[in-house]
Amino acid sequence: MKRAIQMLGALALAAGFFLAAPAAHAADEGPYGNVTCTDFPTQTGGWPTDNSHYKTCFNYNNQRALSIKSVLNGLRSNVKTALVNADVNVYYFANRTQANDFFAANPAYSNGGWGVFKSNNARCGQTGHYSWTNPLPPFQLNHKIAIAIYDDCTFASGQVDNDFLQKVAYHEAGHAFAYALAVQFDKTNGPDVSPGYRAVTLYDKSEMASIATCTLFSSYTPSDYEIDLGASTAPVCTGGFVNPGYDTMDNDDIADEKAPYFVNQSGNLRYGELWAEQFSILAGGVGGPGDFFDLTDNIIKQNRMDCSMFVVRAYWFTNQPPGPNNPLVGYRTWPSGCSTTPSESDLK
Numbered sequence: 001m002k003r004a005i006q007m008l009g010a011l012a013l014a015a016g017f018f019l020a021a022p023a024a025h026a027a028d029e030g031p032y033g034n035v036t037c038t039d040f041p042t043q044t045g046g047w048p049t050d051n052s053h054y055k056t057c058f059n060y061n062n063q064r065a066l067s068i069k070s071v072l073n074g075l076r077s078n079v080k081t082a083l084v085n086a087d088v089n090v091y092y093f094a095n096r097t098q099a100n101d102f103f104a105a106n107p108a109y110s111n112g113g114w115g116v117f118k119s120n121n122a123r124c125g126q127t128g129h130y131s132w133t134n135p136l137p138p139f140q141l142n143h144k145i146a147i148a149i150y151d152d153c154t155f156a157s158g159q160v161d162n163d164f165l166q167k168v169a170y171h172e173a174g175h176a177f178a179y180a181l182a183v184q185f186d187k188t189n190g191p192d193v194s195p196g197y198r199a200v201t202l203y204d205k206s207e208m209a210s211i212a213t214c215t216l217f218s219s220y221t222p223s224d225y226e227i228d229l230g231a232s233t234a235p236v237c238t239g240g241f242v243n244p245g246y247d248t249m250d251n252d253d254i255a256d257e258k259a260p261y262f263v264n265q266s267g268n269l270r271y272g273e274l275w276a277e278q279f280s281i282l283a284g285g286v287g288g289p290g291d292f293f294d295l296t297d298n299i300i301k302q303n304r305m306d307c308s309m310f311v312v313r314a315y316w317f318t319n320q321p322p323g324p325n326n327p328l329v330g331y332r333t334w335p336s337g338c339s340t341t342p343s344e345s346d347l348k
């Protein structure tokens with residue numbers, strides 16, 4: 001009897017919850033893996049706060065949530081249009097574990113074993129993209145894209161405060177933009193791993209030999225984040241002179257040591273990381289808010305890796321590759337220093 005009453009009570013509570021839920025939390029997702037995500041209440045500024053692609057998934061600090069919103073609202077309108085058209089969602093989680101728990105249990109992100117939305121090594125954020133083609137007519141290509149930003153980063157040293165929140169938002173938006181362009185072009189992958197972008201990246205690295213070593217690397221020291229991404233800590237130059245050890249190395253090999261996550265091109269992932277970081281420079285400046293990526297960004301920025309940057313810049317301004325058909329005159333002709341000039345189709 002007691003048991004039955006308890007059950008009745010539980011049922012009443014559940015019904016009450018269901019009746020109240022639609023009005024108060026129209027777009028709650030979850031709980032999935034004990035994590036519930038809710039639309040951010042301030043719906044102004046366009047994507048992702050456009051009713052709604054910005055979801056908070058823990059008891060967040062409002063100033064920090066707003067700092068992510070302001071960064072993403074501030075992206076160029078053509079970029080945001082591509083992100084809206086691709087239905088890119090942004091989730092703000094307490095940490096990586098909670099993000100993984102949510103994505104693993106949420107059928108919208110785990111149907112068919114879409115493991116790309118989880119990560120065992122993402123530090124402060126992660127952007128997942130899954131593409132699939134209907135097995136039956138009309139056989140069209142479909143995409144699912146989600147950005148996860150973690151309030152705490154997970155480094156090799158353990159969990160630490162995410163002091164890089166805005167830089168992470170810019171960088172992850174760069175990944176999402178590449179995937180959104182895959183949607184725009186009806187392709188499986190984005191221009192970040194296109195044969196053309198890979199070719200100009202390798203060309204840029206070969207051209208590092210023509211830049212003075214201390215111009216390229218200066219005396220920047222890596223942030224905690226860059227160190228966790230594998231950057232070695234010793235300054236390449238001191239007082240304008242190349243330090244011992246680096247004086248016998250080629251610039252592209254030093255770059256591999258100082259920004260390995262971005263320019264040590266061992267696979268498709270690395271090209272995507274360079275693309276996302278170059279996007280973050282266009283969106284948020286070299287080094288980003290807090291100058292946390294000075295070492296990396298000064299190696300890969302315009303006038304350093306000029307030809308790959310030209311590709312990302314063309315997309316940033318026009319959503320199209322550089323080449324004769326680009327809508328802007330300035331992106332129809334490659335910079336004179338770029339002798340590797342892939343076709344527009346090779347850059348999609």
Ligand SMILES: [Zn+2]
Nearest residue numbers: 171175273276
């Ligand atoms: Zn990345």
